[in-house]
Amino acid sequence: MTESTDTTLITDDLAVTYTGNRTVDAVEGVSLEFSANRLTAIIGPSGCGKSTLLKSLNRLHEIQPNVEITGDVRLNGESIYDTDEPTPEVRRRIGYVPQKPTPLPLSIYENVAYGLRIHGDYGSTEELDERVESYLRKVNLWDEVKDRLDAPGAELSTGQIQRLCLARSLAVEPDVLLCDEVTSALDPISAETVEETLADLKDEYTIVMVTHSMDQARRLADDVVFLYLGDVVEANDAESFFTNPQTERTKAFVGGSDTAASGATGGNERDDHAAAAGTDDADGARTDPVRAER
Numbered sequence: 001m002t003e004s005t006d007t008t009l010i011t012d013d014l015a016v017t018y019t020g021n022r023t024v025d026a027v028e029g030v031s032l033e034f035s036a037n038r039l040t041a042i043i044g045p046s047g048c049g050k051s052t053l054l055k056s057l058n059r060l061h062e063i064q065p066n067v068e069i070t071g072d073v074r075l076n077g078e079s080i081y082d083t084d085e086p087t088p089e090v091r092r093r094i095g096y097v098p099q100k101p102t103p104l105p106l107s108i109y110e111n112v113a114y115g116l117r118i119h120g121d122y123g124s125t126e127e128l129d130e131r132v133e134s135y136l137r138k139v140n141l142w143d144e145v146k147d148r149l150d151a152p153g154a155e156l157s158t159g160q161i162q163r164l165c166l167a168r169s170l171a172v173e174p175d176v177l178l179c180d181e182v183t184s185a186l187d188p189i190s191a192e193t194v195e196e197t198l199a200d201l202k203d204e205y206t207i208v209m210v211t212h213s214m215d216q217a218r219r220l221a222d223d224v225v226f227l228y229l230g231d232v233v234e235a236n237d238a239e240s241f242f243t244n245p246q247t248e249r250t251k252a253f254v255g256g257s258d259t260a261a262s263g264a265t266g267g268n269e270r271d272d273h274a275a276a277a278g279t280d281d282a283d284g285a286r287t288d289p290v291r292a293e294r
C-alpha cells in the first residue's frame, strides 16, 4: 500500500464473526490503510471474507442478524463505530455499490436527483439539472440518456443501470465508494464500460473494490489486498503486488498455481478447501467477463 499521509480510510484490528448456527470468523484482525483517490482491489478465493470486510467498512453487515465486530474503522481519523453519527450518514459518506444494481422505481433523472433532494443539497431547479447532468457525465451515461431522462430507470440495460446506480451513489457526495463485484453480473461489453467508468472515477474518489477477477485487478487497481481465510496475506501497490509478490502464497496466486487460492472451483473456500484441487485457472477467466469478450 502507499504511504499513509493521504490515507482516508483505516481498519484497525478489525474482526468480524458470524455467530448463527455455526461460528465463522470471517475477518480476523485486519489492519489496512486505503489511500485517498486510489482504487484498492480486494481479491482472494471464494469465502475468504472479501464481502464481509467490504460491508464492515460502512456498517452494512449490521443489516444481518448474528454478526459481531471488534476493532475499528476510521474515516479521516474518526471512528465510524464509536460515534454518535447516524448510520445513514456514515453510509452516505462511505457509499456502497452492489453486484446487482437496482434502480429506484423512478425516472432516469429522478434516480440521480433523489439523493440530492433527500439531502437538500441543491439550490434552484437549474442547479439540480446541472448536478444530475454532471453525475451522469461522470459515469459516461449522459450521451446515452440525455434525450430520455423522464423514462423509467428500469428500462435501461443492465450495464446502463449499473452506471445509473453509480451516478446515484456519487450524487450524495461520498468520500469513499465501496464496489462489490460491480461488473460480475454484466455482459462483457457492459462490464468493459463500467470498468472504464471506474478507471475515470478513481482519480477523483477513494474506491475499494471486491473482485473475483485477477485480470480486472491488474487492469484497474492502484493497490491490492489479498485475503485468505479472513487474514491479509499481502497488501501492496498493484505493480509491486503483481511483479514482486512478497509471500509464497501471493506468488502462487499471481502465478496461477495455487488452485486453492484461485477460487477457480467457484465454491466456498472455507467449506471446500480440499475440493479446490484439480484446475489451474487461477487467473480468473471464469469471472472476467471483459476478458471473455476480448
Ligand SMILES: Nc1ncnc2c1ncn2[C@@H]1O[C@H](COP(=O)(O)OP(=O)(O)OP(=O)(O)O)[C@@H](O)[C@H]1O
Pocket: 018, 019, 020, 024, 025, 026, 044, 045, 046, 047, 048, 049, 050, 051, 052, 053, 064, 212, 267, 268, 270, 271
Ligand atoms: N450471514 C452469514 N452467516 C454466516 N456465515 C456467513 C454469512 N455471510 C458469510 N458467511 C461466511 O463468512 C465467510 C466469508 O464470507 P464472504 O461472503 O465475506 O466471503 P467472500 O470472499 O466475499 O466470498 P465470495 O467470493 O464467494 O463472495 C464464509 O465462510 C461465509 O460462508
